[in-house]
Amino acid sequence: MENSYVLYHYPLSPFCRKVRLVLAEKKIDFTLREERYWEKRVAFQKLNPAGKVPALRNGKEVFADSQAICEYLEAIAPDDAIRLIPEDPREQCEMRRLISFFDEKFNQEVTSVLVFERMLRRIQQKGSPDERRVKVGLEQLKNHTKYLQFLIMHRRWIAGDRLTLADFTVAAHLSCLDYVGLINWKKEEYAEIKGWYYRMKSRRAFKPLLSDHVPGYFPAFHYANVDFD
Numbered sequence: 001m002e003n004s005y006v007l008y009h010y011p012l013s014p015f016c017r018k019v020r021l022v023l024a025e026k027k028i029d030f031t032l033r034e035e036r037y038w039e040k041r042v043a044f045q046k047l048n049p050a051g052k053v054p055a056l057r058n059g060k061e062v063f064a065d066s067q068a069i070c071e072y073l074e075a076i077a078p079d080d081a082i083r084l085i086p087e088d089p090r091e092q093c094e095m096r097r098l099i100s101f102f103d104e105k106f107n108q109e110v111t112s113v114l115v116f117e118r119m120l121r122r123i124q125q126k127g128s129p130d131e132r133r134v135k136v137g138l139e140q141l142k143n144h145t146k147y148l149q150f151l152i153m154h155r156r157w158i159a160g161d162r163l164t165l166a167d168f169t170v171a172a173h174l175s176c177l178d179y180v181g182l183i184n185w186k187k188e189e190y191a192e193i194k195g196w197y198y199r200m201k202s203r204r205a206f207k208p209l210l211s212d213h214v215p216g217y218f219p220a221f222h223y224a225n226v227d228f229d
């Protein structure tokens with residue numbers, strides 16, 4: 001496939017991580033361009049009027065919004081590429097329900113709060129962490145973990161019997177939280193989730209994410225180790 005894809009991203013954005021994973025799973029070459037979206041660079045605002053990452057550029061064409069990008073990639077990838085959207089409408093519906101649950105509710109209550117308070121606040125020079133927000137975010141993480149545990153106990157993958165975009169969505173969120181050291185894999189509540197995350201983390205497409213390094217913020221000690229030690 002003709003390829004000059006450039007992904008405008010920020011390393012600890014779960015939405016960008018999802019797209020990076022899907023591009024790699026589909027073996028589509030791309031280059032990464034880090035975008036500090038909060039600086040509101042004029043050229044980037046022109047590229048994506050929503051001002052958000054990820055945005056995927058191919059020459060003059062620009063694709064934005066992680067879910068729209070992933071669906072586009074599913075449609076244009078060669079026939080022998082891995083399929084990540086089920087054909088069955090019921091399975092599709094369940095996959096999309098879970099993607100929107102994690103990209104909206106989980107992100108709003110957990111990922112965006114904790115990643116901002118633990119890291120982005122300082123990078124964006126917005127003062128020291130608001131510990132009250134951290135506490136609420138951690139409490140919400142506990143509640144959502146119960147639901148994730150429930151899902152994993154009843155199905156092989158997040159949305160059912162097969163690997164779908166929903167798995168990459170959830171793995172992208174968890175990997176951000178894991179980078180900032182907010183997941184204690186030794187806790188009982190992660191027992192089943194850990195097995196699933198191990199399967200995700202062991203995939204070749206995941207490797208580049210495990211080498212991410214935000215200057216000045218080392219990832220949690222176990223972050224890059226597939227076996228969590």
Ligand SMILES: N[C@@H](CCC(=O)N[C@@H](CS)C(=O)NCC(=O)O)C(=O)O
Pocket residue numbers: 012013014015037038050051052053054064065066067103
């Ligand atoms: N629904 C969008 C959400 C993307 C998003 O909110 N990205 C954040 C970074 S994690 C962003 O760029 N925020 C900038 C803003 O809201 O102005 C997607 O799935 O791509």
